[in-house]
Amino acid sequence: MPTSSAGRTAVVTGASSGIGAATARALAAQGYDVWCAARRTERIEALAEEIGGTAVSCDVTDPESVRRLAQAVGGRLNVLVNNAGGAFGLAPVAEADPEDWRRMFDVNVLGLLHVTQALLPSLRASGDGLIVNIGSIAGHVAYEGGAGYTAAKHGTQVVTETLRLELVGEPIRVSEVSPGMVHTEEFSLVRFEGDQARADAVYNGVSEPLVAEDVADAVAWIATRPAHVNIDELVIKPRAQAAPHKVARDA
Structure with a gap:
């Protein structure tokens, strides 16, 4: 039987929009205090209201x-969703801005490290903790x-395995x-520094990409499995x- 969510707590990072906001809603709908x-x-x-x-x-x-x-959350936590992340730029290696790479590693890998380290004691104290890292097919x-x-999302994946x-x-x-193409209001817009035309082109001709709620539904499903069941990925x-480079698009 699925785990009861009554009285259980969850932290969702990057909860201000997209997958993070949808995940907070999905976990709250399952009874979590988010x-x-x-x-x-x-x-x-x-969102909290x-x-x-x-x-x-x-x-x-x-x-x-x-x-x-971590201080605000206190001594007990059941679920941590490391969702905060982002992509910056789409330049080839020969032309890439090292600062963009630094920012991506900082939020996708080191940010995950900071939050996990800070909240791990509270997860342990719950007696039934769960960490869900939002990766990518990238x-x-x-x-x-x-x-x-x-490179950054490979880092996320390897940190998770380790x-x-x-x-x-x-x-x-x-x-x-690890989601593939997800159409959210900000991911591609941030990647292309506010260029709406380039952001929209990512999804042109794809009538049914994933949406944030699809990923949130997966997180909520993982969070409600019995305590002895681990969904690795x-x-x-x-x-x-x-694949990232193979997408069927309408004519």
């Missing part, structure tokens, strides 16, 4: 900010122009959800996508 963490305070405050959760302003790349998050397959992002090895035998499960793509 801590919504992100930099944009107004957005997470509105909507779902009956708690908003905590947090920049995952800032250890002091993460420490304050963490498994390379594609032209995506070296910086794929953490599972290191925590085996403890009452903590470690999972990764879920790779989720829309039917129209076979």
Whole structure:
């Protein structure tokens, strides 16, 4: 039988929009008391009011900010969803801006490290902890122009695998959800520095990409499995996508 969510708590980073906001809603719908963490305070405050959760302003790349998050959450936590992340640019290796790569590694890998380290004691104390890292198919397959992002998401994937090895035998499960093409309001827009035309072109001709709620549904499913069941990884793509570089588009 699925795990009862009554009285259980969850933290979702990057909860101000997209997959993070959808995941906070999905976990709240399952009965979790959700801590919504992100930099944009107004957005997470509105979300927390909507779902009956708690908003905590947090920049995952800032250890002091993460420490304050851990203090707010307290001594017991059941679920941590490391969702905060992002892609910046689509330049080939020969022309890539090292600063874009640094930013991607900082949020996708070091940010995950900061939050996991800070909240691991609370996950242990719950007696039934779960860490869900939001990865990407970019963490498994390379594609032209995506070296910086794929390197960062490969880092997410390897950290997840290593953490599972290191925590085996403890009452903590470690999972990764790796989505393919997800149409959210901001991911591609941020990647292309506000260029709406380039952002829209990513999804041109794809009538049914994934949406944030599809990924959130997967996270909620993992979180409600029995305590002895660990879902190592879920790779989720829309039917129209076979690989990052192979997408069926309408004429």
